[in-house]
Amino acid sequence: MDYNWIETGLQLSRPELLIIGGTVAVIMLSIFKQLSRTFLFLCSCAILIGAGYITLLDIQSYTGQTILFKGAIGYDKFSLFFKMLFIAIAFITMLFSYPVIKNWTSGFVEFLSLLLCCTLGMIYMASSRTFLMMFLNLEFVSITSYIMAGLLRHNKKSIEASLKYIIYGAGSSGIMLFGMSFLYAITGSIDVYTVGNTLRHLDLPNSFYLITSILILAGFAYKMAIVPFHMWCPDVYEGAPTPVTAFFSTGPKIAGFAMMIRFVDGVFGKGSSPFEWQLIFIIVSVLSMLIGNLTALQQNNLKRLMAYSGIAHAGYMALIFLTFTQDSIGSLLFYSVIYSIMNLGAFITIIILEKYYNIDNIQSSAGFAYTNPFLAICLSIFMFSLVGLPPFAGFFSKLLVFMSVIKPLNYLTLFAILVAVITTVISLFYYVKIIGAMFLKQGGNFTITERVSLILNAPMAILALATVAIFITDWDWLFEFCKSCSL
Amino acid sequence: MSLNEILLNIIFYALALTGLFSSFMVATSTNMVRTAFSLLGVLFSFAGLYGLLRADFLFAAQILVYVGGILVLIIFAIMLTHKIANVNLSNESTSSSTVIAVVCILFAVLVFIALTLPEYIKINQRNKPLTEMIGNNLLSDSLLPFEILSVLLLACLIGAVYLARKEVKE
Amino acid sequence: MLWFTKYPVENLLILSSAVFCFGIYTIVTRKNAVSILMGVELVLNSVNLNFITFSQFVDNAGISGNMVAIFVIVLAAAEASVALAIILGIYQNFGRVDVDKLTSLRN
């Protein structure tokens, strides 16, 4: 028997091995009562830093494509890019969640270990090549997410969010598998690229594509929070512990997109997705943009608002599946980097507001800017960037996606872009509503019990700075890099 | 058609009808416990179908994991989340004609697929038990999923224990 | 002819579709969280039946369908254990497990 493939696979998946080993080590170490929480936290951070460092080395040197573990995962720049991104997201989340979770009576170690596990699942989501791996890792991320949403198990909201999440999640992943079984029936393979190659030689009725696509999209759309499967989103975002919400709004969502890209690339190929598939995507993304933005207008709760904003952003991101060229994939990668920066930043501000000032909705934040101007300025930077206004990074990310979509100009893409621009204008209202409440209104006085922790302030400032800096300095290299990483 | 095939057909239809009826009961029964034990019928009949399809390992796994594991868990959950003095636990549902219509349309669409699909696939029944091949596959093609699954189960274990346990008094 | 065919692929597919629809119906209409979980199990079972059918009947399909089915079974068990833990948590907090009675998250 030839076992070289295992050796090669293990050599190229050192970050994953580090994360697995680290998770087990953190769980083991937590048995010893005399070890402080800070120590465990530092261990987890060290694991992520180590994994990130190895990935960084790999990503610089590696070009080309390898298939590891008998076709289970693809090892290429695309998967390395997402590996890096997810490790970064997990690291930032872990960093700013520490001030919140260190005071929990229970669930500290669970949070750390589940976050690490979830990161592992996301990494594998972005590199899976078979239906089996896709479903497995989707479930991996989902199951860890369910638990993380319910970590505050004596809090009614938290546990309720967890239940709603698992009901939607379990149902939609089952539906997805049902669709995949039809593709398997036609092609006799579970490898997406083999499936695609076989499908191209067959002359199947369009109705088959339509039905199968709708079924499969259920699972992906639920993870990406696009419209027909977005119902869990506001409730889970509101109920889950805020650091966890921050993580949900970036990590698993982007992982869903990464998996979707590989799936579409495998089954339909670049630039040639069938008309039905385009039609489905134009419907769901337009609906996402409309529903996300319009519902967000009526929201008062900050986390709910961010949930709807996230749905709208998923709609913008899903636009790229209309054309699905190398450019549009690159622009999606760029979008996901910028989106993570802005969203994580915005959630840090929400955490500070919640933890130190006890503010969780727009009304009660009236006049807050005079108490903590630094935070208010950071928040407005993130908000403006989320709208996509010029001096901030969000502008470019949106612009690039729109540009890459509009290239083969036809009435479909034109319609989609039109809706996207209009809803972007609409979104200005609710983002500005927050900023307006903080700066323009008079409000009560906000008392603070302790100084805002540096571990919250510093990442917030850095992310805000990054949002501005990417616009001002030469951002081309980042986009070029993203493009080189696209499939 | 030989006697052997007739026998297989009879078994198949008996199992299929049992599964159909039981799943109908799961969807509509108004008694919580009856619902759970209807699920038992579905699981057993499906296990039988797997056996008929020569997926013998799946047959055992279905009974072992689903019947011996999941269903017992479900029944425990029912018992732990109700006042169990009453045998006739009601199991309400909010059915509306819209839902029924949508599900019927879904069913029609799926039946359409089921009837057209076999035209596009080459049908050729394999009559070999697969247990050994499954074992080999778990160490070659499915090695990575298998290992990931173990990490997933670890995460599940941590999470489920954390969520379900009683608070430890210190 | 559907009755007494030599290869009842269609029949198996129709059966799995029916069970799938019952599962979806259960998930959508049931109030009790445990019942909803049973609906999920129905859906996963129908998926399994599909995969195994194709794995056995479709030429050159290999045994990957069986592998998927095995993983689905294990994942269903994992998911069920987490779901039931969450349901217990719901019971401790709300005193009941009806989904329509959970109203702490409403705008």
Place this chain on the structure above:
Amino acid sequence: MKEFIEHLYNELEFLEGLPFIIPFIIGSFILAFIIINFIAVFAGVCTYIERKVAARIQARVGPYMVGPHGILQWLADALKLLFKEDTVPEKADKLLFKLAPFIVFAGSFACWVALPLAPAFSPARLNIGILYIIAFGSSVILGILMAGWASSSKWALFGAMRSAAQIVSYEVPTGLTILAMLLITGTLDMHNTIAQINLDGTISGGQSQGLPFPLNYFSTNADNFSAGMFSWYIFRYPPFTFIAFIIIYICALAETNRVPFDIPEAESELVSGYHTEYSGMRFSFFFLSEYANMFVFSAIITTLFLGGWLPPFNITGSLLAPACGIILYMLVKGKTTDPANRFIAFCTGAGIGIFLGVLSGDKNYWFADYLGIQSLRFIEGLFWFFTKSFGLVILMMWLRWTIPRYRVDQLMELCWKKLTPLAFINLFCIGILEWLYK
């Protein structure tokens, strides 16, 4: 089973022209009928033996009136159960209440199908044999839960929940131990587990060779059937396989709800557990399934550890040993009333028989010509299989009257804190040994 019927089908002339499926179905029904009746008789005899064993241990006489030495007592009990009124509690869920005993019985009855009762004969030779048995064994819980719930009685409900929790928990160490043994046997097929043992104690089929353990002092025959007891799997990796045997035996006690793990039906707390509300025929089904389960577990242990149908000594020894034992027992019987002395006498006789068997070292079955080798082996295999399994069952009865009952928390602690880690370590060690000596 299938081979057996195929053989008959080829031999018997009047079956010619009939499709094979018909004798196959008829044969299956006959076999099922035989096994069901066997379980019934077995359970009946077991109750008698259990009462006698209990009486002996407590220095009583036990059932004495019906038949010589009360030997027909079990028949009277069975008749009584048959004619008793079949009551259903008013508040019970009628359908489930009536269904439950049958599910429990079907679960334990289904396990018998895969047992390798004799060489070249098990009712159905399944390639997933042991997995099948574990699977159906675990489905008994559903019937128990059903019974407990449908009875609408708190005793029954608590008993059922305790029972289910206990069985589910003890499945973990059982499964791990069976897994460890599967590492050695390398097959799920129960029949093949035994059939693949070679004369020199190795396992054929490219499987592991085992430790260079001094094997087979007792056998010189070039036949699997006289491989001798040191070829059994329990002697494969001495300390670890012994530990595995002990773990799985404890688990078998717990999974069949026997004392010391009979908390589901602890009389002083729960009246009689999940079958409190049952009477008459339905009660007897629970009863039957309990004894059937005991036997199934003993049979699994016999197959995995004690060499199934293989005799412990070579052919002469295996026949001489019990013969000499019985002769010496008869001789001593008149002289002493102490059962311990009689037992010692029997053992001594058996030892002499073994010695003679070893001395003779025969290469021939000296009366094989009369009976035909196949049928002789069949009968002998059947005899040894049932002797071993029955011995384990009697050991269970013995334990019942010597060990006090565990508490619920002690029971769970034993399972999760002691047996499970031990089974894990055991699995690990056996795995390493298997890897080293492959």
